[in-house]
Amino acid sequence: MKDLYDIIGVSKSADQDEIKKAYRKLALKYHPDKNPDNKEAEKMFKEAAEAYAVLSDGQKRARYDQFGHAGVGMGDGGGPGGFSGGVHMSMDDIFSQFGDIFGGSPFESFFGGGSGRRRSRGRGSDIRITLRLTFEEIAQGIEKTIKIKRSVVAQGAEFITCPTCHGQGQVTTVQNTILGQMRSASVCPHCEGSGKRIGNRPPGAGPDGMVKKEKTIKIKVPAGVEEGNYMTVNGQGNEDISGSPGDLIVVFDEADHPYFVRDGEHVLLELHISYPTAVLGGKIEIPTVDGKAGLKIPAGIQSGQVLRLKGKGFPMIRSRSNGDQLVKIQVETPTKLSRGAKKTIESLDKDLGPIKNPFSKIDI
Numbered sequence: 001m002k003d004l005y006d007i008i009g010v011s012k013s014a015d016q017d018e019i020k021k022a023y024r025k026l027a028l029k030y031h032p033d034k035n036p037d038n039k040e041a042e043k044m045f046k047e048a049a050e051a052y053a054v055l056s057d058g059q060k061r062a063r064y065d066q067f068g069h070a071g072v073g074m075g076d077g078g079g080p081g082g083f084s085g086g087v088h089m090s091m092d093d094i095f096s097q098f099g100d101i102f103g104g105s106p107f108e109s110f111f112g113g114g115s116g117r118r119r120s121r122g123r124g125s126d127i128r129i130t131l132r133l134t135f136e137e138i139a140q141g142i143e144k145t146i147k148i149k150r151s152v153v154a155q156g157a158e159f160i161t162c163p164t165c166h167g168q169g170q171v172t173t174v175q176n177t178i179l180g181q182m183r184s185a186s187v188c189p190h191c192e193g194s195g196k197r198i199g200n201r202p203p204g205a206g207p208d209g210m211v212k213k214e215k216t217i218k219i220k221v222p223a224g225v226e227e228g229n230y231m232t233v234n235g236q237g238n239e240d241i242s243g244s245p246g247d248l249i250v251v252f253d254e255a256d257h258p259y260f261v262r263d264g265e266h267v268l269l270e271l272h273i274s275y276p277t278a279v280l281g282g283k284i285e286i287p288t289v290d291g292k293a294g295l296k297i298p299a300g301i302q303s304g305q306v307l308r309l310k311g312k313g314f315p316m317i318r319s320r321s322n323g324d325q326l327v328k329i330q331v332e333t334p335t336k337l338s339r340g341a342k343k344t345i346e347s348l349d350k351d352l353g354p355i356k357n358p359f360s361k362i363d364i
Contacts, residue, residue, distance in 0.1 A: 001069055007051040023052040033130040033251050070177050124238040124246040132253045135260050139289035139314055141223035149212045151238040154205035159241050162191035169195040194241050224315035227254040265323025266313045278331040288312045288325050303331045
């Protein structure tokens with residue numbers, strides 16, 4: 001059976017910050033939105049979450065350190081990684097308990113929610129989609145029209161009380177450990193927590209009495225969102241058999257840009273300039289995420305120096321400020337010169353005189 005510390009990728013002496021950072025890295029790597037229909041990635045995602053559920057809890061971690069897997073109700077078989085019993089987690093469990101790991105939502109005040117809520121009786125499951133945005137869309141904010149397919153109750157469907165859980169929506173298992181009996185409750189596998197099963201299934205409906213319907217939704221994406229942030233749109237998820245829907249969770253992704261790189265609220269740009277411009281200085285027009293802007297090049301600038309355009313970065317969601325655009329200068333040295341240009345450079349070299357080498361007294 002795999003060691004939980006090895007799964008997360010930390011030592012046994014790791015503190016909570018190290019464990020959380022390591023888990024977040026794994027969670028983002030194997031996130032289902034980045035690995036659609038990838039069963040192996042889903043397995044790794046669940047395995048990491050189950051390990052984190054133990055190591056992030058002080059009491060569970062202490063029991064695991066002392067007694068191993070048996071101390072926290074883990075046995076051979078069961079869930080991914082050989083887990084079973086009290087720490088086996090569904091995808092909804094993971095997003096419900098560890099939603100803050102995946103970047104968080106800065107939109108609670110606008111859209112009424114954080115991460116996806118766990119499916120419960122009388123409420124449908126959440127739908128999660130990934131929405132890719134360009135740098136320009138992120139900088140300005142944008143209204144997007146998206147299409148989703150939702151599960152809804154088929155017209156004419158009738159339901160009966162689930163015979164497995166007797167309408168409770170969950171089943172209880174008892175496991176004997178060295179610490180005594182441990183009881184754990186889990187969602188009923190036959191009714192998926194609803195407490196009911198299909199009785200009369202109308203034509204065209206699935207085994208659960210549901211049908212898929214396409215819906216078009218418009219969402220307003222505020223300026224400044226980051227990759228991994230998400231927006232919760234209440235009531236636009238799948239319906240439960242009672243007709244009560246879950247939520248739509250839109251996870252934001254950033255498209256690569258041909259010449260910009262993002263660093264939080266700042267934008268990085270590498271700018272190549274000619275040798276004369278580096279020597280003499282000047283003002284040139286450069287691109288930014290919200291249009292073009294003038295940049296003053298000081299005379300004598302060197303390769304590697306960074307210039308700053310204040311307020312030309314991304315908006316900060318929780319304030320009215322903008323980040324900056326950082327421009328790294330690269331001076332282009334000409335490799336092919338005309339005779340006239342070569343004579344000009346030779347004349348300039350004579351005028352400037354020898355360079356003082358900082359590590360010797362020898363003039364070059």
